[in-house]
Amino acid sequence: MDLPVSQERLREDIERNAEFGAVDVPEGRGRTVRTGSDADRRARDYLVERLEDAGLDVRIDAAGNVGGRWSPLGIGDAAPVAAGSHLDSVPEGGIFDGPLGVYAALEAVRAMREADVSPERPVDVVSFTEEEGGRFASGLLGSSVAAGRRGVEDALELHDGEGVALGDALDGIGYRGDGRLDAAAWDAWLELHVEQSERLEDAGVPVGVVTTITGITHCEVTVAGEANHAGSTPMGDRTDALAAASEFVLDAERAATGRVAADSPAAVGTVGSLDVSPNATNVVPGRVEMGLDVRDVDAASMDAVVDRAEESLARLERERGVETALSRPFDLAPTPMDDRCREALHGAGDDAGIETLDMHSGAAHDTMHVAEVTDAGMLFAPSRDGISHNPLEWTDWADCAAATTVLAGALARLAGD
């Protein structure tokens, strides 16, 4: 199948979208698009206009999720295939993270129509509300509603730090619609996203096909020692919470790296936050609180890293006399992608002569929620130097177009042309 994806049209949409919430930075191109902001309204308005220009029927749900449907005459009420991503950004984020997936889905539909593809299923182009999080939730907000993981009313009652409810914020920009986009009603789902690491660039391959989105565990770790005078307390009489915590940081790093050397190259372990009290240069630290992030494509491997973290704490209790505690308040299992979707993506790459590479996703995506209720797949475009969430985030336009070509071909396959 020869699908005439237009690199220029795709680029124009992404560059127009990049104007909304654009920030002035010395290098790169940044934007800040928070849920309910004026930039959010303008980005949504432009998307709706472009969906309608392409002849799609636009629907806004109660959580502000935007859907545009291409439903050719005569296909009845077959379950649609859907594709998309999100338009919001982190503060001073890049211009590709999210918008590439939304406008690539739209470009794929335009290309299918121009190629006179005759699908047996409708095709939905979707933009989810607040994927990045930060104002109303910790992320993946719109997709959690579409997948039924979070109720519509619960979502609308989420409040930001200033007491504003999501429902009112969406009302304020004219994007509180009705009902909900139901991901369970989709026959299949695909999301194109920037890779956010350097594997495609290192391999010289333009498209990645995601095998699994890693699970995520967050552990809260406390190490309690004894705060003491840094001058009058001899080294041998101390129970220094920070020295003990430092051993833990290195043990956690080794636990994840050790697994890399073994059978799970996707494992990562990060002590990203660490707070000392009383945190004065002249006082032996009495208490340290840390946040540990563990991810892998395999749940048992994640458990093994957490086990080793717990063994480290047990050793520190014995050897350094500290008291420790570890809780695991957040634990999301790995999400394998559906075989049918992966095959559609590889097949579309083969059709178009575009090389594809299997890889996992270490970052979380809306597709994690969608995959709970229907067959889902993801593909990646290369990130220059692996940079994202930063105005230096960049994906070459030719790579954007190549990935969009694979997305379009896979949608055509899944839609049954």
Added chain:
Amino acid sequence: MDLPVSQERLREDIERNAEFGAVDVPEGRGRTVRTGSDADRRARDYLVERLEDAGLDVRIDAAGNVGGRWSPLGIGDAAPVAAGSHLDSVPEGGIFDGPLGVYAALEAVRAMREADVSPERPVDVVSFTEEEGGRFASGLLGSSVAAGRRGVEDALELHDGEGVALGDALDGIGYRGDGRLDAAAWDAWLELHVEQSERLEDAGVPVGVVTTITGITHCEVTVAGEANHAGSTPMGDRTDALAAASEFVLDAERAATGRVAADSPAAVGTVGSLDVSPNATNVVPGRVEMGLDVRDVDAASMDAVVDRAEESLARLERERGVETALSRPFDLAPTPMDDRCREALHGAGDDAGIETLDMHSGAAHDTMHVAEVTDAGMLFAPSRDGISHNPLEWTDWADCAAATTVLAGALARLAGD
């Protein structure tokens, strides 16, 4: 010489003083006495009353330092010997840290008078302003003026966090006097203080004679890596500033402990403060700033610990690719105590049949400033479990009296009876 030190009289003074700024705590006895507070005024008023009751001539200098002089008739203008400490406290501090040294000096004078000691020099009882620091300076404020290290006018212009000048704060409680107590005019100086560590308790000895007050170096250390996504950045592609900083914390601990094992048992090294940015569980740390405190009785040994800290940073730059910096904004040389004062203290202990033990001080004291301009000595009373700066700080009354007996005997020797 038989000096009739009264444990009961000393205890009454310390317990009355403990009422000023007393805090309600579940265990122990705490007080908060900040410079210029109502508690400070009441503590000073009581001291002045007790000095006058004992027949001493009271003088308040411009920095609020309080002096009470016993000058028997007929001794002319001989240079006085002086003793004392401070009455202010850290927030929720204990009742002995400071007041023991002030009221022991007063009790020593009372005991000398009752024993009809006939000194050849006047004896001064002294209480210095703001030893602990925290409101107007970082500590040792009054003694810095008495030793001429800081000018009177400079001191009076020091401002607290709310813009109040020291001079006005002292005016407010009626303790801005005239001129300055001049430590250089003293023939010798002694300070009794609580030990703040467990060496006397461990040795079962009631009185410590300080050999040297350790020097103090503060280093500011920065480790810069690369902040990155904790999920999408493989372990091998990271420059984790916190993992590198953790190696530094342990290297600094080993550097100080290694010196303990070698020739300098007084060496201590503490990373007391550590701040991570961005400090989020799901972000690989990009930057860490640390405060390192190094102390020893020997300046070359302190330099050696700092050298090893710098070697650690150089290794981390090579092995982990971080960028590092170390500065040394605060550096105070060790202060050896005067031989004549140490001999007077040991001799007084021998006279009274009270065992004394040579030991260094790891904490800073007003005596560091006084020792710059005259012969100075210090003695310690035991701290239960080494605890200080805490309502659980405790020294048995019998130990307070034993140390006061040694102080009185040493003052009598130095005053030339």
